[in-house]
Amino acid sequence: MAGLQFRIHLDDVFFVLFEQMHLQDRLAPVEKYADFDIDLYKATLEEAARVATEVLAPINATGDRQGCTLDSEGNVTTPDGYIEAWNIIAEGGWIGTAASPEFGGVGLPHNIGICGTEFFGAACTAFAMYPGLSAAVGRVITRSGVADLTHLLAERIFTGQWAGTMCLTEADAGSSVGDNRCRATRTDTEGTYHLQGEKIFISGADQDLTENIIHIILARTSDAPAGTKGLSIFMVPKFLFDNDGNLGERNDALVTGIEHKMGLNGSATCTLTLGMNGPCKAWIIGEEGDGISIMFTLMNEARIGVGVQGLSAASLGYEYARSYAKERIQGTAIRDYKNADAKRVPIIEHPDVRRMLMVQKVYAETMRSFLYKMGMHLDLAHHHPDKEQRELSIQFIDLLTPIAKGHCTDVGFDCTVQALQVLGGYGYISEYPVEQLVRDTKIASIYEGTNGIQAMDLIGRKLRQNNGALLLTWISQAKEKTERGLQEGFEEAKALDKAIDHLGMTAMHLGSLGMQDQIEIAMLHAVPFMNMYGTIVLAMEALEQASVAKKLLETQPERKLLRGKLQNLKFFVHQLLPSAIALGKSIQSSDASPLQADLF
Numbered sequence: 105m106a107g108l109q110f111r112i113h114l115d116d117v118f119f120v121l122f123e124q125m126h127l128q129d130r131l132a133p134v135e136k137y138a139d140f141d142i143d144l145y146k147a148t149l150e151e152a153a154r155v156a157t158e159v160l161a162p163i164n165a166t167g168d169r170q171g172c173t174l175d176s177e178g179n180v181t182t183p184d185g186y187i188e189a190w191n192i193i194a195e196g197g198w199i200g201t202a203a204s205p206e207f208g209g210v211g212l213p214h215n216i217g218i219c220g221t222e223f224f225g226a227a228c229t230a231f232a233m234y235p236g237l238s239a240a241v242g243r244v245i246t247r248s249g250v251a252d253l254t255h256l257l258a259e260r261i262f263t264g265q266w267a268g269t270m271c272l273t274e275a276d277a278g279s280s281v282g283d284n285r286c287r288a289t290r291t292d293t294e295g296t297y298h299l300q301g302e303k304i305f306i307s308g309a310d311q312d313l314t315e316n317i318i319h320i321i322l323a324r325t326s327d328a329p330a331g332t333k334g335l336s337i338f339m340v341p342k343f344l345f346d347n348d349g350n351l352g353e354r355n356d357a358l359v360t361g362i363e364h365k366m367g368l369n370g371s372a373t374c375t376l377t378l379g380m381n382g383p384c385k386a387w388i389i390g391e392e393g394d395g396i397s398i399m400f401t402l403m404n405e406a407r408i409g410v411g412v413q414g415l416s417a418a419s420l421g422y423e424y425a426r427s428y429a430k431e432r433i434q435g436t437a438i439r440d441y442k443n444a445d446a447k448r449v450p451i452i453e454h455p456d457v458r459r460m461l462m463v464q465k466v467y468a469e470t471m472r473s474f475l476y477k478m479g480m481h482l483d484l485a486h487h488h489p490d491k492e493q494r495e496l497s498i499q500f501i502d503l504l505t506p507i508a509k510g511h512c513t514d515v516g517f518d519c520t521v522q523a524l525q526v527l528g529g530y531g532y533i534s535e536y537p538v539e540q541l542v543r544d545t546k547i548a549s550i551y552e553g554t555n556g557i558q559a560m561d562l563i564g565r566k567l568r569q570n571n572g573a574l575l576l577t578w579i580s581q582a583k584e585k586t587e588r589g590l591q592e593g594f595e596e597a598k599a600l601d602k603a604i605d606h607l608g609m610t611a612m613h614l615g616s617l618g619m620q621d622q623i624e625i626a627m628l629h630a631v632p633f634m635n636m637y638g639t640i641v642l643a644m645e646a647l648e649q650a651s652v653a654k655k656l657l658e659t660q661p662e663r664k665l666l667r668g669k670l671q672n673l674k675f676f677v678h679q680l681l682p683s684a685i686a687l688g689k690s691i692q693s694s695d696a697s698p699l700q701a702d703l704f
């Protein structure tokens with residue numbers, strides 16, 4: 105059997121961006137994007153897909169097998185091909201795709217950056233962690249400023265001369281960020297500190313890709329209050345530097361260990377020890393106590409970015425499974441089950457294999473639709489001239505970020521497992537790329553706030569925000585869409601409308617549990633609620649896509665992609681949406697059995 109080929113589904117990407125969302129028109133009022141048109145967007149995406157296919161995909165399996173190594177001086181070596189890939193990514197402007205040209209970026213819409221995240225993440229997630237985190241660090245620096253170093257740092261980071269890391273986690277402070285103990289002591293020079301402590305699980309805390317690394321570190325001053333309020337955020341370079349960016353002596357921020365882990369082996373996951381042998385020099389970002397609010401400015405984007413990892417994995421897994429199923433010959437067609445001499449068929453003819461493929465196709469395509477829309481709203485929220493539009497986009501992002509991160513990474517992982525199942529035993533062996541995809545994808549439900557924490561954020565904060573107004577607005581807009589769907593002849597819109605009502609009732613039920621001081625029971629049902637809501641959100645995308653496709657098919661009946669969108673809606677509503685109704689019933693039972701004392 106021929107090897108499974110890496111492929112980016114550019115047809116669907118273009119359909120979502122330019123035929124469904126009309127990105128070119130929605131962003132037209134934004135002054136900074138005025139010079140960009142659809143041709144430029146398409147050419148950029150084609151180039152991103154080429155880089156993903158020709159540069160990153162080839163280093164994916166070798167990087168997994170080789171992993172990273174650490175020497176006794178705290179220097180990490182990345183797998184073969186990573187340095188060359190970094191140089192190509194940096195020179196191509198793929199680190200600062202959405203950053204302002206003023207800071208060395210390309211200045212393209214955030215939405216285009218999200219597409220790059222999908223393509224590069226699919227090609228080699230482990231590698232993509234390095235530029236992804238660098239871009240996040242660049243954003244912290246440009247938004248919040250670091251004394252008079254902002255330009256110098258941002259330019260070097262967005263152009264890939266230096267890289268960046270985000271350092272939050274400590275051994276006893278993972279989900280509970282407020283328990284961070286890393287200490288910051290003021291020095292005689294205003295704005296500078298010495299840090300002492302240990303961060304764990306830090307992605308890319310050392311590597312051989314760049315001459316310098318900028319760590320963004322959460323720590324607390326000795327007189328700071330307990331919890332998140334007492335946290336400040338600091339810029340800590342690996343090498344100190346002068347006003348022109350020339351490198352000087354090594355700072356005392358040293359990698360003292362790297363993890364051996366389930367996947368993502370080309371990404372060095374490091375223990376970073378601060379101030380062990382000498383001063384670890386740090387510059388404060390913002391003011392003391394601003395740590396969490398600064399992290400919050402980045403949180404939605406970072407979480408949507410991790411959600412996109414779920415999409416990358418689902419989409420690539422589907423491509424692998426589909427191409428395998430077309431070639432793998434096994435058994436006869438079910439209608440010939442009595443005929444031992446019947447022709448042997450490719451497994452894609454077996455109904456159960458088609459069901460598994462459909463699950464992956466539908467989820468990949470609806471997640472793409474949903475997550476790209478989140479990307480577009482990031483652009484509108486930051487840059488649209490109309491205040492009302494900015495507000496609407498901010499609310500949309502606020503409400504749905506836990507779904508983007510939590511639901512899409514769970515679904516993405518499940519899809520990789522389905523892809524593996526399509527390959528049977530060959531899926532389980534490392535000669536085929538799907539087992540690595542499963543291993544590399546699992547982490548997305550854990551970092552950037554575990555999915556349990558996302559679900560708690562959804563029901564504990566987002567549903568209650570503005571007295572529930574965010575959800576109510578979403579529901580009324582969704583019901584307008586189902587009504588339109590019915591008018592357009594989509595019978596499936598009826599079931600969707602009922603599911604939306606059921607969602608509203610279930611949210612009210614959770615709210616009443618909170619008011620009756622039964623917060624533990626509410627939280628017990630947080631993840632099921634996130635998955636119920638997520639399922640309905642994605643089903644709504646299937647409806648919207650079917651509606652767009654139906655109109656386009658009138659003049660372009662030959663397009664298979666469009667016909668597929670109509671089947672996607674049917675499949676979603678009949679075979680996936682019922683799980684949302686079941687989850688709602690389960691949540692409304694208020695079952696509290698896991699909370700009984702002495703149970704485990």
Ligand SMILES: Cc1cc2nc3c(=O)[nH]c(=O)nc-3n(C[C@H](O)[C@H](O)[C@H](O)COP(=O)(O)OP(=O)(O)OC[C@H]3O[C@@H](n4cnc5c(N)ncnc54)[C@H](O)[C@@H]3O)c2cc1C
Pocket residue numbers: 270271272273275277278279280304305306307308365368373547550551552553554555556557
């Ligand atoms: C490969 C990898 C890369 C990483 N990269 C980085 C990085 O670059 N920078 C960085 O700072 N960190 C990084 N991390 C750390 C990651 O963000 C943490 O692992 C994650 O936040 C979870 O923390 P924890 O592992 O301590 O788990 P815990 O917080 O101990 O959670 C364990 C379980 O308990 C649940 N739980 C915990 N608290 C609660 C609560 N209050 N209510 C309900 N449930 C709860 C969680 O949902 C989870 O299921 C990385 C981790 C890995 C494995």
